[in-house]
Amino acid sequence: MRLNKTIRSLLAIGIVLLCAFVAVLPFFGKGFLPTHDGEFHFIRFAEFFRMLQTGYLFPRWAPTINSGYGLPVFEFMYPFANYISSVLHVFGMEFVEGFKISSALGYLIAVLFCFLWLKKRFGLFPAVIGTIASSYVPYWFVELFVRGAIGEVWAIAFVFMALWSIEIKRPVLFAVTITGIILSHNILTIIFGPFLILYLLWRRDWKWIWFMLLGAGLAAWFWLPAIMESRYMVGLNTVNYKDHFASIAELLIPSWGTAFSGPGYIADKMSFQIGIGPILWMISAGILILSKRITGKQKREVLGLFILIVLVLFMTLPQSTVIWELIPFMTYIQHPWRFLVYLIPITAYIAALMSSSIRNKWIVVIVAIVSIAVAFSYTRGAVYEPRNDAYYLTNPNFIDSASSMGNSLSTIWTSWKENRSLSIVTDIFNNPLSVVVQKERYLDRLYQVNLEAPLVVRLHILYFPGWTVFVDGKQATIDFASNGTLDVAVPAGTHIIHAEMIETPTRRIADWLSITSLVITGGLGILLYRKGKNP
Secondary structure, eight states: OOOOHHHHHHHHHHHHHHHHHHHTGGGGSSSBOOOSSHHHHHHHHHHHHHHHHTTOSSOOOBOSTTTTTOBOGGGTSOOHHHHHHHHHHHTTOOHHHHHHHHHHHHHHHHHHHHHHHHHHHHOHHHHHHHHHHHHTOHHHHIIIIIIOOHHHHHHHHHHHHHHHHHHTTOHHHHHHHHHHHHHHOHHHHHHHHHHHHHHHHHTTOGGGHHHHHHHHHHTHHHHHHHHHTGGGEESSOOOOGGGOOOOHHHHHSOOOOOBOOSTTOOTTBOOOOOOHHHHHHHHHHHHHHHTTSSOHHHHHHHHHHHHHHHHHHHHTSGGGHHHHHHSGGGGGGOOGGGGGGGHHHHHHHHHHHHHHHOSOHHHHHHHHHHHHHHHGGGGOOOOBOOOOHHHHHTOHHHHTSOSSGGGOOEETTOOOOOSOOSOSEEETTOOBOOEEEEEEETTEEEEEEEESSOEEEEEEEEOOTTEEEEETTEEOOOOOTTTSEEEEEEOSEEEEEEEEEOOOHHHHHHHHHHHHHHHHHHHHHHHHHHTTOOO
16 A cells, blocks of 8 residues: 555654664763763853853853853854753753753754755655765764764754755745854854855855845854954964865775874874765766766756865865965864865765666665665764763863863963962952952942952953943943953942943944844745745
């Protein structure tokens, strides 16, 4: 008996999600999965949640790290994964577990929307094959099990949502997915932006580029201050891209390691491989072209993808240095091997295209099974004894850190603060003063001090534009050059010192740009809906 369309679709979704779930099954276990970035995220999750809990819905400041001096971490570090973690924490999940679940969830959502995109483009069977092929591209497991790049995982999920929204002709939804990509990962926005523009032009939907700009406007509250105020920070980019090129041998020869990339890591260096599965799909596509089994539009599509693959792989090699030096913003990508992320959607498309073109469907089924088999071992790495939040949130090595590699992140006025102050209000020699705390929110603090003589009072808060200090209601001049903290001159007697983080002009412009974009997006959605079109 032939199954109806809905049941077949649900069965197909079940198959692809089951294959994907098996890959990320370790994330649902009790053990701790060591990754490059994971432990930094645990602390950031906790800081972000503290800010949300206190009423700051769009946090820019991490209040208790950096030995209690705080840092504007969230003005520059992608926030979406932090929101997901906070929601999971509200439902009782610890941040360590939340990192694992969020990583797996991002991957599974990416797989789901990859399937929906390919199903709309090619049909049911090609979508199943293409999605399975894509979900077992080795670079997926570099992101998940080696790097712990949770922001990149969610960005890839939003890329697939964007591709799906283009296929189903929903421009407002497309704008929202662009916002999701930006908020998920700054760098992958730079990498995937040109790809999405090319896809729109190829699909002859070039007018949708305006919705792409609208999506960027919705996220302006994050990216605009991050760009404009990055000049006040050090340690945002400590990577020399020239140390992170791959070699042709590393791209072609399957390998696996959990160490970092770079000249000092050889024996256990992380993998830069294309992967046996993607290579098999590329070879299959080449054979079909040479045998003339695909012609016309499909042939042009495959040839276009081959050109894109060559360009992407070239950008990972040292021979591309001239391009990296020619285009200024390329240095923000940091690691040339990040371009391997393109293999995930490209493999999906090639596999689906092959599955829709070849008559003998068992051939593509066998290649899909081989793709799983050759990459499956990458999903079963080291697992440590379970760790909970207390392991990190009571450990000075983490809570007193700058939540960055080598504790390099700080402002241009001071380095990372290695030692905590005994009191948040002291003189410049760190001697405690007679203080009555009247209000102490993370970004709004009110203290009463009693001074026997005029004194420079030091608030042990890292200075960053936006911090403003008032003495008895009058704005005081902050001397941040000497120590990088909020130092103000206060006369003798009893005085009220009020320190508050306010929005800078740049942040206000960014906020209004996001609000305006939100109004336009909502208005367009309502207008399209009333006209009987999909928003």
